[in-house]
Structure formats: C-alpha cells, structure tokens
Amino acid sequence: MRLEAAELTGLVQAVARDRDRVAFAALFTHFAPRLKTYVMRLGASAATADELVQDTMLTLWRRADSFDPRQANASTWIFTIARNKRIDALRRENRPELDPNDPAFAAAPLPAADEAMAASESEQVLRQAIGQLPQEQAELLRICYYGDKSHRQIALELGLPLGTVKSRLRLALGRLRLALKGSVL
C-alpha cells in the first residue's frame, strides 16, 4: 500500500519526536527506491546511487526535527536533501544555503496556520495536474528536474530556441498553478 503525503509527514514527525525506528524503516521503504532512480537519472552508477540514498536517509534521521510541515511536505523536503547531497558528491560543489538569522536577511510574514494542511493535500492534486500536462510540457519539466542541465543547456541540446523552452516552462507552471488554484504553487 502506497503511503500518501499526510502519512509521510506523520512518519517524519514520529522520527523527530520519538526516534521511531519503525517509522524510519517505513520512510526508507517508501523513499529509497525512488531516490535511487532520481540519482541514477542524474548520472550516478548504481553503487554511487546506493551510497547517496543511504546518506540522504541518514540525513533525514539526523535532521528530522528541522522538518517543518508548514514549509513543505516530506517528499519536497527529502527532494531538497537528495538534491544537495548529489551536488556535493557528484559535482563536488557547495550548495549555498540561506541564513534567516543573518541581519541582512529580508524577513517575510509567517505562513498561515492552515498552510500545513494545504501542503500535504495539494501534493496529490499537483501530481494529477502533472499527469494532465501536454506531453511536451511534462517531458520538459522532467528533463529539468532529473537532469543536471540548466534550461539554456537543455534548449541547446534539444535544438530549440531559448524562448521556446522558457515559454513552455512558463505554460507548464501556469497550468499547475491553475490546477492548485493558488493554494501551493
């Protein structure tokens, strides 16, 4: 049975609150196989991918108390952990981080309390909306997220004008925003 967004959030919170190893094992079973696919699409070998996935899940274990469901759901959070790990391990670059305690940081108003519900409910809507995108828009999004290339490089490789790639992305994001009626995207 596939775990949905609200359950995944609950499992991460169980890890944070109780160091719950059963919850962690359930998160591993859900995420690790998909993270392995993600990292291999970025060019990692199976062995490197196994290592990166392990490191990502270990980071989840160690940083579970920093997970804030008002900011993002569990899949989004783990996507950012995996993304940063692969930049560090596969590319040997630093991923710059924001520091909200920096005096120069421009703060924003706090999110509304009901945004926590919105984040996990809307993942299902978002996934459905991705499934309904025109083929060329969905494909372009996947190339952007699963590749290691900027949209400019992608335009070059696909032999498309830069303007076409930019407008295709804009259209795709516009449709997704519409599907969510502004609740998340």
Added chain:
Amino acid sequence: MNSAMAYRPQHHPDESVLMDFATGAAREAGAVLIATHLALCPCCRDTVKKLESLGGALIEDLPPSTLTPGSLEAVMARLDEPVAAASRRPRAAARAMARSGAPSGVPSPLRDYLGADVAELAWRKIGPGVSQVDVPVASASGPVRERMRLLRIGAGSAIPRHTHRGTEMVLVLSGGFRDGDRRFLRGDFSLSDEHVDHQPVVDEDSDCVCLSVTDGPLRFTGPLGRILNLFVRF
C-alpha cells in the same frame, strides 16, 4: 535595520532561472548569486519553495529502483553513528558598506565566500572607474567555467557598450545603476546574454558595488570596441 523602509527588489530572476536553482542545475557561482538575491527577496523565496514542491511531486512519480539487498539493514546499523561536526567556513562580520545609504551588510551566502569586509578586499582596477575582486568558487574549473567577481563602479561612470558571449548575471549590493529605462538598486537581479547590447550607467550619488557571474566574456561594441576587445579581458 528598519526593514519597513528597506528597498524591496523590483527586478527578479525569471521562473526558468529560479527553476535551475530549485532543481540543482545551477552551478555554484550562479547559485550563490541567486541565493543572495533570495536572502533579500521573500517573493522569490516563495516561488523557489513552490518549485521545490514540484520536485517533491516528481520524485513521487518516479518508478522505484531495486535496492541492493541489505540496504535497509545497513542504514539502520548507522543510525547511532556519532555525527562529525560539520566544518564551517569562518563568517566575515557584517559591516556597513562605505559611501552607501542602503541597509548595511553583504547578505549570506555571499558573505561566507568573501572572507573579509568589502572595503578590505584586494580591489584591482580594470578600467576607468571600474575595480573588481575575483571570488574563488568550485565551478570555475568545471565544464561551465563560471567566473564570480565583485565589481565596484564609480559614481556616474558608464560600463562601455557591450554584449555577451554566454550570460552575465548581476546582483546589486549597494548603490545603483540605470540600464535603458530600468533602475537597479540593492537586491535587484539582471541577466544579460548575446541578445542584449547595453551600456549601464551608475547613479551620480554613490559608487555601485555588485556581484557578477559570467560564463563567457564580454564583447565590447561601442566606438572603442575593437581596442577594448583586444586589451580588456573581462
């Protein structure tokens, strides 16, 4: 700092550029520049959050790969490992920028790359009214060959008319400049490429300090263009 009066950026990276940042495709120098804009721009931070949630949804859509047998057990065995303290680059203290009335301090993450106050960096004059400091970054030696530098351009000075081979991203840190009919101030982002031929002019009332990330050289196109292209390597 009175944030109610602080200038909110008016010129932003478009969603394709923010997407490169959210997906991790942006190389380090570009990522530092974009992240430093984000530190000053809550609305772009919000856009990046949404683009990251798209990343999360796409992860859920991926077909699962087969894990090596024993993977789960191997991770479980490591849960009690002591964590090595992450080594941190020493952070330069935030100081007010000389001759600028704008809110003080170079924002993180750029601040972490500089290692000293802006005024104490090894500024090198590269032309009339223009000085620069190279900022070392890992992506300088990668396949994209990014170059990151701080520029200080004197009050009222113009950058000679030019276009670009490749792209240049600029983030204003203090002071401001005009490009055509647009005005760029602290936190404003500008992207130029081979489709742009321009001559930005710095405001009369103060120097302009900005961060520049390029992945190709400038090509000077004004009356002195041929000479500048031979002798000025930007």
